Amino acid sequence: MTPFLAARHLFGPGPTNCYPEVTAALGHPVIGHLDPVFIEMLDRTCAGLREVWGTANARTWPLSATGSAGMEASFVNTVNPGDIVVIAVNGLFGERMCEVARRCGAEVVRVEHEWGHPVDVERVLGAHPNPSVIGVVHAETSTGVLSDLTGLGEGKGDALLVVDAVTSLGGMEVRADDWGIDIGYSGTQKCLGVPPGLSPFTVSERAFERRVQDPRSWYLDIGLLGGYVGAAHGSTRTYHHTAPVTMVAALDAALQRIMAEGLEAVWARHQAAGEALRSGLEGLGLSLFAAEGSRLPSLTTVMVPDGVDSARVRDILLNVFGIEIGSGIGRYSDSVWRIGMMGPNASPTGVALVLGALGEALAMA
Amino acid sequence: MTPFLAARHLFGPGPTNCYPEVTAALGHPVIGHLDPVFIEMLDRTCAGLREVWGTANARTWPLSATGSAGMEASFVNTVNPGDIVVIAVNGLFGERMCEVARRCGAEVVRVEHEWGHPVDVERVLGAHPNPSVIGVVHAETSTGVLSDLTGLGEGKGDALLVVDAVTSLGGMEVRADDWGIDIGYSGTQKCLGVPPGLSPFTVSERAFERRVQDPRSWYLDIGLLGGYVGAAHGSTRTYHHTAPVTMVAALDAALQRIMAEGLEAVWARHQAAGEALRSGLEGLGLSLFAAEGSRLPSLTTVMVPDGVDSARVRDILLNVFGIEIGSGIGRYSDSVWRIGMMGPNASPTGVALVLGALGEALAMA
Numbered sequence A, B: 001m002t003p004f005l006a007a008r009h010l011f012g013p014g015p016t017n018c019y020p021e022v023t024a025a026l027g028h029p030v031i032g033h034l035d036p037v038f039i040e041m042l043d044r045t046c047a048g049l050r051e052v053w054g055t056a057n058a059r060t061w062p063l064s065a066t067g068s069a070g071m072e073a074s075f076v077n078t079v080n081p082g083d084i085v086v087i088a089v090n091g092l093f094g095e096r097m098c099e100v101a102r103r104c105g106a107e108v109v110r111v112e113h114e115w116g117h118p119v120d121v122e123r124v125l126g127a128h129p130n131p132s133v134i135g136v137v138h139a140e141t142s143t144g145v146l147s148d149l150t151g152l153g154e155g156k157g158d159a160l161l162v163v164d165a166v167t168s169l170g171g172m173e174v175r176a177d178d179w180g181i182d183i184g185y186s187g188t189q190k191c192l193g194v195p196p197g198l199s200p201f202t203v204s205e206r207a208f209e210r211r212v213q214d215p216r217s218w219y220l221d222i223g224l225l226g227g228y229v230g231a232a233h234g235s236t237r238t239y240h241h242t243a244p245v246t247m248v249a250a251l252d253a254a255l256q257r258i259m260a261e262g263l264e265a266v267w268a269r270h271q272a273a274g275e276a277l278r279s280g281l282e283g284l285g286l287s288l289f290a291a292e293g294s295r296l297p298s299l300t301t302v303m304v305p306d307g308v309d310s311a312r313v314r315d316i317l318l319n320v321f322g323i324e325i326g327s328g329i330g331r332y333s334d335s336v337w338r339i340g341m342m343g344p345n346a347s348p349t350g351v352a353l354v355l356g357a358l359g360e361a362l363a364m365a
Helices: A020-026 A036-053 A067-076 A093-104 A122-125 A150-155 A205-209 A222-233 A245-261 A263-283 A312-320 A348-364 B020-026 B036-053 B066-075 B092-103 B121-125 B150-155 B205-209 B222-233 B245-261 B263-283 B312-322 B350-365
Strands: A059-063 A084-089 A107-113 A133-137 A162-166 A183-185 A199-203 A299-303 A338-342 B059-063 B084-089 B107-112 B133-137 B160-164 B184-187 B199-203 B297-304 B336-340
Touching: A020 A245, A036 A199, A059 A067, A059 A222, A067 A093, A067 A122, A067 A133, A067 A162, A067 A183, A067 A199, A084 A093, A093 A107, A093 A133, A093 A162, A122 A133, A122 A150, A122 B336, A133 B336, A245 A263, A245 B245, A263 A299, A263 A312, A263 A348, A263 B263, A312 A338, A348 B245, B036 B199, B059 B066, B059 B084, B059 B205, B059 B222, B059 B245, B066 B092, B066 B121, B066 B133, B066 B160, B066 B199, B092 B107, B092 B133, B092 B160, B092 B222, B121 B133, B121 B150, B245 B263, B263 B350, B312 B336, B312 B350
Parallel strands: A084 A107, A084 A133, A133 A162, A162 A183, B084 B107, B084 B133, B133 B160, B160 B184
Antiparallel strands: A059 A199, A183 A199, A299 A338, B059 B199, B184 B199, B297 B336
16 A cells, blocks of 8 residues: 555645645655755745745744754744743743753743633733743644734734744734734745745744854754855855755646745635635534634634534544544543645635545434 | 656666566555555565665664755754764765754864775764764765765764664675764665655664654654654654655565665675676766776766767757766866666666667767
8 A cells, every 4th residue: 555645635734735736845856955956946935934924024934844843943043041021821832941941041931821712912911021032823733713912913012923824824913023023934834825844933033133142952953044044134044954856846836836826815715715614614513613703714623512422423524435534632622623724725626525425424414 | 748658768867767576566555554454565665665775773774865955964963062073074965964954053074085995984083082973974976986884883982873874785795884874865766666755764773762852853753753663663653754665665666676676786786787887888988987996886977078068968969868877076076977776677678778779879989
């Protein structure tokens, strides 16, 4: 059996299916990481990332690891031992931020929220008079909740604002500069429609100037990585590590595809798919989990109906229909499903497929 | 221009061209990182990695980042602040080990060697009476030098032996268990014939038991990663980060290809290509750089002839023939070329192509 022949319709919390241009790029011959053709591709990829991040930050590039490494890079480059880091916790990824920041030596101030609810900006800003860093998740992959960040950027004071945009970047409005984001990280396997493996990353001038000198991580040191991405960032390009050229080619293809469609058109497509899915799920008699008014277009959370075996429905979806959706996380693992509408899958076709199959699976379970 | 259409013959120090089975795997549809089909693929990949590493280590898996992250994972999981780490420095990657270990809090004892020469086991073992870790590069990518590690494994005492096998794994004999390697790391873009992006990694039971508790890195914590790779390692599979599924599929395809050809046959093919290349280079009147008796089959270093412009020859090779070779590193950047024979390129055809084109380029330069 050659497992990669199994075609799957990926409507979980990620990875999603790739844009066709991405699949084509993955299949092309490898080029060297110092080849002028690759350097041009990397520069274009960084430029495309600036578009989706809504930033002019020179230091915007794909980290050579998955989104979780982007989280680690955010804290390892900003936290000196004993620094106060305020973190809004409204799901698993806020939780993880606390753990990663703690390992970097932070004194973490947790601001707890009920899962399924958005971040309360006033409580976060009031949690400590003068934190070094404020960490917040824009789009909680564990709960399907979107938080409005604009108030944090306005009220952050001297703090650096670190934002997880893993499940929003490329599928909805992200305005790093307008929102006062100092460091943002994401993953390629969600709305960007690329396989997992890279972490789109952006660093403001302010954050770069205040970066940790000689951070504990060599691999994720943004001082060294400036040289890796080179001249666009005001430094000479120097060898740091071997770039994952094929994954960069895939991300480049996705960004070109997104720009050709139009960034706002892509956002609108995700928005429409999210709305149609929510409406259809309610039409099936199901209840949504995330708080009304804070529901992500790219990831919808829905309650498993009483008496229904969550895992059995997911098994039917996978094995009968070839459709993957996600379970819930933590104490919601059996009571919530997570359904993604990301990248090429965010379409009327995607919505119809999921609703049709879920209706049948519920009848069969 | 769509740069990834540029076909290149990659005979530098890596990346190399991929095995055709790898290119096919990269172009197949993505599957989910929790899909049973992917879990089976990951288990098979780990089993294949055990073969190329020559180990029974349960904890053998591809780290979700490039080879340099493998180096960082080796030290971040073994070095507590103030620990003595003896490192053999006979090229750039030994140098880098010192820097990475220092950032992890090590008191580094450097054992200097002239570049181009193999590691002197007696000097390394005599450098400190009781180090916590000994770090050594098996195949120095910067110099094309192979070092015999067997004496280190026999004489290491209580120390953990960390080995960089980036340019040897999958192209020549590596016997982690027989040689007493406690932690080994590699990259996919060399002899394994896969794009860069993963770091094949193996950890002995002894190293795992002595691992740093609560290491500074969450992303590279081998305590947590045991859960990620799951049951084969005696632990329940738990979510840690989203696996780079497409790159794992590519590595799986490469390992299956290598096993189908036969591991020893693959080694012999690399050995024959290296010998033929060295012989042909000497036939062109060129002098080899790496010390005789310690020359890697997978990467040959050769002196740029007096009066020849190194960069101009490489430009001609790239732009006229589509062939990439590498420059030297550090003070050898203009005086040495590095020519790889790795993965599918390690063949009589590859040798003939490089020798033919280099002869012409030297005449044109």
